[in-house]
Amino acid sequence: MTRNLKITARKADRQNCRVFGSVKYLNSQVDVRILNLSATGAALETKTPLHAASGSKVRIEAENLGLLEGIIRWKHNGRIGVQFDVNSNARAQVASYFRFFHKEIRPVLAVRQLRAATGGDRPPHPSALKA
Numbered sequence: 001m002t003r004n005l006k007i008t009a010r011k012a013d014r015q016n017c018r019v020f021g022s023v024k025y026l027n028s029q030v031d032v033r034i035l036n037l038s039a040t041g042a043a044l045e046t047k048t049p050l051h052a053a054s055g056s057k058v059r060i061e062a063e064n065l066g067l068l069e070g071i072i073r074w075k076h077n078g079r080i081g082v083q084f085d086v087n088s089n090a091r092a093q094v095a096s097y098f099r100f101f102h103k104e105i106r107p108v109l110a111v112r113q114l115r116a117a118t119g120g121d122r123p124p125h126p127s128a129l130k131a
Contacts, residue, residue, distance in 0.1 A: 014038040021062030025052040039091045041083040066093050
């Protein structure tokens with residue numbers, strides 16, 4: 001990550017995903033959902049609080065990704081940013097995930113905004129119109 005005016009910028013673009021797994025820190029393990037992913041890091045949403053400070057080494061385990069090791073870079077409101085270790089095989093594992101398992105998803109927020117704009121009503125099903 002590079003610093004410009006004390007703002008940390010990402011080296012690689014992240015893509016949204018919904019992968020479930022767990023994060024291990026020392027002797028504790030927390031279930032997580034990986035929100036977005038790149039070759040250099042990931043943003044995670046924790047199911048329960050993870051008692052680890054920024055700079056702590058963690059392990060992420062997910063079925064489609066395998067085991068990834070990294071360092072916590074930030075924590076905020078049940079979300080965690082992890083930067084993968086440079087010496088690990090994270091790039092190959094992430095590339096493999098995007099090649100074989102990744103499905104394009106839409107952000108949940110966009111759906112909520114659409115429903116709010118349309119009053120939350122769905123158009124009637126075509127079979128209901130025939131009757």
